Amino acid sequence: xxxxxxxxxxxxxxxxxxxxxxxxxxxxxxxxxxxxxxxxxxxxxxxxxxxxxxxxxxxxxxxxxxxxxxxxxxxxxxxxxxxxxxxxxxxxxxxxxxxxxxxxxxxxxxxxxxxxxxxxxxxxxxxxxxxxxxxxxxxxxxxxxxxxxxxxxxxxxxxxxxxxxxxxxxxxxxxxxxxxxxxxxxxxxxxxxxxxxxxxxxxxxxxxxxxxxxxxxxxxxxxxxxxxxxxxxxxxxxxxxxxxxxxxxxxxxxxxxxxxxxxxxxxxxxxxxxxxxxxxxxxxxxxxxxxxxxxxxxxxxxxxxxxxxxxxxxxxxxxxxxxxxxxxxxxxxxxxxxxxxxxxxxxxxxxxxxxxxxxxxxxxxxxxxxxxxxxxxxxxxxxxxx
Amino acid sequence: xxxxxxxxxxxxxxxxxxxxxxxxxxxxxxxxxxxxxxxxxxxxxxxxxxxxxxxxxxxxxxxxxxxxxxxxxxxxxxxxxxxxxxxxxxxxxxxxxxxxxxxxxxxxxxxxxxxxxxxxxxxxxxxxxxxxxxxxxxxxxxxxxxxx
Amino acid sequence: xxxxxxxxxxxxxxxxxxxxxxxxxxxxxxxxxxxxxxxxxxxxxxxxxxxxxxxxxxxxxxxxxxxxxxxxxxxxxxxxxxxxxxxxxxxxxxxxxxxxxxxxxxxxxxxxxxxxxxxxxxxxxxxxxxxxxxxxxxxxxxxxxxxxxxxxxxxxxxxxxxxxxxxxxxxxxxxxxxxxxxxxxxxxxxxxxxxxxxxxxxxxxxxx
Numbered sequence: 245x246x247x248x249x250x251x252x253x254x255x256x257x258x259x260x261x262x263x264x265x266x267x268x269x270x271x272x273x274x275x276x277x278x279x280x281x282x283x284x285x286x287x288x289x290x291x292x293x294x295x296x297x298x299x300x301x302x303x304x305x306x307x308x309x310x311x312x313x314x315x316x317x318x319x320x321x322x323x324x325x326x327x328x329x330x331x332x333x334x335x336x337x338x339x340x341x342x343x344x345x346x347x348x349x350x351x352x353x354x355x356x357x358x359x360x361x362x363x364x365x366x367x368x369x370x371x372x373x374x375x376x377x378x379x380x381x382x383x384x385x386x387x388x389x390x391x392x393x394x395x396x397x398x399x400x401x402x403x404x405x406x407x408x409x410x411x412x413x414x415x416x417x418x419x420x421x422x423x424x425x426x427x428x429x430x431x432x433x434x435x436x437x438x439x440x441x442x443x444x445x446x447x448x449x450x451x452x453x454x455x456x457x458x459x460x461x462x463x464x465x466x467x468x469x470x471x472x473x474x475x476x477x478x479x480x481x482x483x484x485x486x487x488x489x490x491x492x493x494x495x496x497x498x499x500x501x502x503x504x505x506x507x508x509x510x511x512x513x514x515x516x517x518x519x520x521x522x523x524x525x526x527x528x529x530x531x532x533x534x535x536x537x538x539x540x541x542x543x544x545x546x547x548x549x550x551x552x553x554x555x556x557x558x559x560x561x562x563x564x565x566x567x568x569x570x571x572x573x574x575x576x577x578x579x580x581x582x583x584x585x586x587x588x589x590x591x592x593x594x595x596x597x598x599x600x601x602x603x604x605x606x607x608x609x610x611x612x613x614x615x616x617x618x619x620x621x622x623x624x625x626x627x628x629x630x
Numbered sequence: 631x632x633x634x635x636x637x638x639x640x641x642x643x644x645x646x647x648x649x650x651x652x653x654x655x656x657x658x659x660x661x662x663x664x665x666x667x668x669x670x671x672x673x674x675x676x677x678x679x680x681x682x683x684x685x686x687x688x689x690x691x692x693x694x695x696x697x698x699x700x701x702x703x704x705x706x707x708x709x710x711x712x713x714x715x716x717x718x719x720x721x722x723x724x725x726x727x728x729x730x731x732x733x734x735x736x737x738x739x740x741x742x743x744x745x746x747x748x749x750x751x752x753x754x755x756x757x758x759x760x761x762x763x764x765x766x767x768x769x770x771x772x773x774x775x776x777x778x
Numbered sequence: 779x780x781x782x783x784x785x786x787x788x789x790x791x792x793x794x795x796x797x798x799x800x801x802x803x804x805x806x807x808x809x810x811x812x813x814x815x816x817x818x819x820x821x822x823x824x825x826x827x828x829x830x831x832x833x834x835x836x837x838x839x840x841x842x843x844x845x846x847x848x849x850x851x852x853x854x855x856x857x858x859x860x861x862x863x864x865x866x867x868x869x870x871x872x873x874x875x876x877x878x879x880x881x882x883x884x885x886x887x888x889x890x891x892x893x894x895x896x897x898x899x900x901x902x903x904x905x906x907x908x909x910x911x912x913x914x915x916x917x918x919x920x921x922x923x924x925x926x927x928x929x930x931x932x933x934x935x936x937x938x939x940x941x942x943x944x945x946x947x948x949x950x951x952x953x954x955x956x957x958x959x960x961x962x963x964x965x966x967x968x969x970x971x972x973x974x975x976x977x978x979x980x981x982x983x984x985x986x
Contacts, residue, residue, distance in 0.1 A: 281918035282882070283899030288812030292887040292897060352882020352897065352919025359862040359881050370861035370885055431855050431976040432891025509829070585893040586825040586846075590812065697876045700868060702932050718912055746917035747877065749804075754911040757903040 245396055248622035249615045255467065256618060263611040270604010273597045274349055282352055285598040290590035291581040295598050296350040298573035299605070300343050302452070304423045305445060305572065307339035307380060309453020311416035312483050314387075318409050324476040327624070328461070330395075331472075333388030334616035335457050336416075340381040342609035349601055369425045376419045383412040388616075396623045420445045427580060435513035435580045438501075444494040445572075450487035452568035454480050455561035460613070462558045468621050469630045474554065481557055485545040488564060492542060512587070513579040526591045527578060530570050537567035663737040666729040674723075675706055686742070689716060717748045725751050779850075779926075779940075780963050782985040785947035787842045795845065796820070798942030799924070804915040806905035815896040817924040818847040818939055826984075829973060844984060845948075847939075848873060848894040848924040849972060852979025856886035856895065865921075871953070871981065872926045880920040887921060891976050895923045953981060 277284045287294040313332035316322035348354060365371050386408050394401040424442035431437070458480055464470050502510040515521055517531045541563035544550040551557070583589050594602075624630045646653075674681050675688065692714040695701040704712045713719045724730040727750035735742065786792070799805070799818050806815050824831035826844040850873045856865050857873060864879035865886055887895045901918045909915065913929070916922050927937035935941065940948040951960030969983040 281898065281900040283813050283918075287899070289814050289887075289896055290812075290893070292884045350883070352884070352921075353880065354919075356862075356879070356881045359864075359879055363862045363879065365861050365863050368859050368861040368885070370859070370883065374861075426885075427888075430859070430889045430891075431978060432973060433888065580888075585891050586821060587828040588825060693878055697874070697878065698866070700870075700928065700932065717914060743917070747914040749909060749911055749914060754909065756906060756909045 245393060245619055245623060248619045248626075252618055252622075256614075259614055260611065263607045263614060266607035267604050267611060270601050270607060273600040274604065276597060277349070277601060278354065282350075284595065286593050286595045288590050288592065290584040290588070291578060291592035293350070293577055293581070294592055295574070295594040295602055296346045298577040299602055300346040300350070301423060301445075301577065302569055302573045303339045303343045303346070303609075304377070304420055305449030305568075306453040306456055307336045307343065307384075308416045308420040308446070308449045309457070310336035310384065311413055312450050312454050312487075313457070313480070314409070314416070315413050316479070319413065322479070324473055324479060327470070327629075328457075328472045328476050328480070330388055330391050330620050331461060331464075331617065332457055333384045333391070334620065335453075335460065335613060336384045337381065337388060337616060338609040338613035339453075340377055340384070340419075341612055342605050343377055344381070345605045345608060346602070349605065369422060369429060372422045373419075373426060376415065376422050380412070380415055380419050383408055383415055387412055392620055392623055395627060395629065398627060417446065420449050427576075432585050433580050434507075434509045436576075438498060440494050440497055444491060444498075447487050447490035447494055448568045448572050451484045451491055451564050452572075454484050454487070455564040455568075458484070458561045459558055459565065460617070464617060464621065468625075470621055470624065471630065477554060477557065478552060481545065481551050481560075484561070484564060485542070485551060488538065488542050488545060491568070492538060512583050516582045516589070517575055517579045521583065521589055524582070524589045524591050526593060527574065531575055534567045534570035534575060537563045538571065541567065660737060663733045665731075665733040666726065668723045668725065671723040675704070675712055675720075677707075689720075689744075692716070716744060721751055727752060779937075779981065780949045780951075780960055780967075780969065780983045780985060781845050782947045782949075783842055783844055784985060785945045786845065787838075789945050789947075790843065792945070793820070794942045794944065795939035795948060798938045801908065802910050802913060802927075802938045803925075804902075804906050804909050804913055805922075806902035806915075807907065808900075808902070808905045813899040815898065815902060815922065817896075817922070818845060820844065821846055827970060827972060829975065830970065839986070845939075846892070846894070846972075847982065848926070849892055849978070849980030849982045850924075850926055852981065853977060855889040855891065855978060859885045859889040861885065868928075872928060872931075874925055874928060875922060877914075877916055877920050877922065882919040882921065884921060891973050891978065892980070895921050897921050 285294060285296075310332040313325045313328045317325040317329045348357065351357060360371065360374055387405060390405045391401050421442045424445040427433070427436035428438060428441035458477065461470075461472055461477070465472075499514070502514055512521060516524065517527050519525070520528050541560050544556070544560055545564075550560070578592050582591065621630070676684075681688075692704060693716075695704075696714050702714055704714045706712055721727070727745065731750075734740075796818050800807070800816070803817060805817055808814055820843040823835065823839045823842060823844060826846055831839075850871060852871070854865075854867060854873045857863075857867050860866070861883060862879050862881055864876045864881070866874055866876070868874050882897065884897055887897060898916050898918045898920055903915055906915060927935070927939075930937060930941075937948075937950055940950045949960055949963060951958040953960060955961065963985075964983060967985045969985055971980045971983055974980070
């Protein structure tokens with residue numbers, strides 16, 4: 245099947261080379277970072293995680309969200325997702341790969357990465373994160389690839405793969421739960437110390453991931469004969485709507501607990517993010533943008549006429565993706581570090597090299613997704629399915 | 631075979647490419663390394679043969695014992711106690727990293743990064759460049775070193 | 779460790795302990811605050827004890843500066859989160875750093891509720907003016923903090939800060955031994971610990 249990735253239209257080659265070129269630019273900046281150290285980024289003693297960890301967190305959500313098409317299709321036999329499932333799984337493969345790359349660029353001693361395997365530490369949440377992320381990558385490779393291979397051969401997927409499919413469903417929930425636990429179990433970080441962290445992570449994942457999937461599907465649809473069908477798109481739009489509402493609801497719960505209790509420590513980060521603290525307000529415009537986008541998207545998605553407007557839907561998806569990206573990425577990670585444990589304020593903004601390295605990783609991830617989608621489309625075409 | 635005309639030259643080119651180091655160094659044997667042995671000391675921690683073969687393992691064990699087990703004394707095969715310290719014990723006799731450590735390490739292209747942290751005798755005077763020195767002096771005269 | 783902050787106030791702005799520690803351990807003096815590395819430093823009451831400070835605190839507390847360092851917690855969150863056991867608790871209670879093993883993930887920095895940990899955002903060496911040749915430096919990409927001078931304790935010496943203090947403001951001893959000097963001081967004085975409500979069990983006490 246792999247040979248399908250090697251033959252394509254001029255536009256396909258152009259896209260592949262374009263993404264590869266951006267990846268190389270990012271890699272060049274990564275080499276600079278290796279030479280100088282992480283001081284090349286905007287991170288500091290007080291804000292010791294930044295853009296990389298933010299992208300990591302966001303993309304774990306995107307990866308986990310594949311379960312929103314896998315679960316209805318395999319557990320409830322929801323046939324309309326038949327064609328979408330493979331695309332969901334392939335998106336997960338790209339997303340998990342990006343997650344792993346963001347970890348690689350974030351650690352200070354890159355070549356010591358495998359110390360995590362050499363000295364396994366079951367009381368560290370990062371240990372479990374390593375297991376669940378790599379496991380999830382493997383599961384999606386197995387499930388996605390065998391499913392597509394079955395299409396290629398014109399058969400049903402083999403029965404040995406069933407246990408892996410069923411396992412991948414709770415596993416998807418686990419990756420984002422463990423990622424939430426990285427933050428939610430730390431004493432002294434009030435903004436993160438909340439039991440709804442994991443549920444909120446899942447809620448934002450299950451709206452942002454499917455929204456990204458829909459955007460990609462619309463792009464694929466525009467350039468190929470592939471069409472998942474109106475019914476599938478509408479069903480996925482409903483998933484996005486409910487998950488977005490759950491995400492906003494859980495944020496409201498956070499607001500209530502912090503402000504009705506009146507405990508200052510629980511309010512500082514939220515105040516910093518939305519109103520600024522002692523004149524420090526770098527993230528304020530970003531946060532209001534994020535919530536304005538999510539609220540507008542939520543209202544328009546709840547109204548059936550606008551949700552079912554298939555021309556408007558991709559735009560709404562863009563609102564959801566950007567809104568959740570700011571909120572969960574920058575807002576959640578940086579917000580947790582401001583103010584610092586001594587209640588002093590150091591602000592953070594990513595630097596140019598930091599952004600370029602991140603863009604490079606996104607290019608690598610989308611390169612993987614492009615190639616995998618190309619294979620899937622070509623296989624479906626060769627079988628006359630589309 | 632399909633495309634034999636492309637595949638076989640391709641394989642040959644690949645083999646040539648990955649063996650480039652052999653071709654560029656062909657016939658140019660580097661001289662055998664001669665690390666400088668301290669004259670005033672007769673004996674190392676263990677026998678010469680042992681040290682030559684096992685020094686990296688010994689240092690790794692020392693490192694583990696000192697940092698993680700809070701054990702600082704090594705008893706050698708003769709029963710002699712030795713302070714386990716690369717920087718303060720090994721380099722007490724081997725007073726030059728360049729003439730001792732580097733000689734063999736360079737020969738075998740091994741690059742242990744002990745020296746990123748441990749200070750070799752040659753570098754005891756420090757690393758501060760003039761530029762950085764003036765910067766730090768400025769900072770420390772303006773305010774107490776640790777002040778916010 | 780007990781720090782008598784009354785003595786510190788009396789001899790302010792004395793920084794002998796800080797200089798001794800930072801010189802002995804080759805802690806770099808990086809002027810760029812975001813990349814700062816520090817093992818022991820001073821801060822005001824409302825920042826050292828943000829949960830205890832209030833607007834009606836007396837003037838004495840307002841002017842006083844508090845020495846801050848790793849608390850060598852009884853239940854250290856940094857040790858809990860470290861994925862490689864690069865930071866670990868020794869049998870004697872000292873929370874130790876193994877710089878050889880640290881991968882620089884900075885999870886411990888997020889976990890420490892006292893801001894006691896520093897990361898080497900760049901090569902620290904150019905910022906060490908007068909290195910101590912008996913102690914290593916660190917390299918870029920690892921986290922460091924106060925080690926309670928394990929290298930000095932092994933030789934039967936006091937931690938550098940305690941020894942450097944001419945005024946006897948810093949007392950170090952064995953909390954587990956009920957007859958130790960430090961337990962006597964703790965019985966006789968009112969002391970504070972930082973953020974006790976977090977359950978970390980800090981081992982640094984402040985006489986107010």
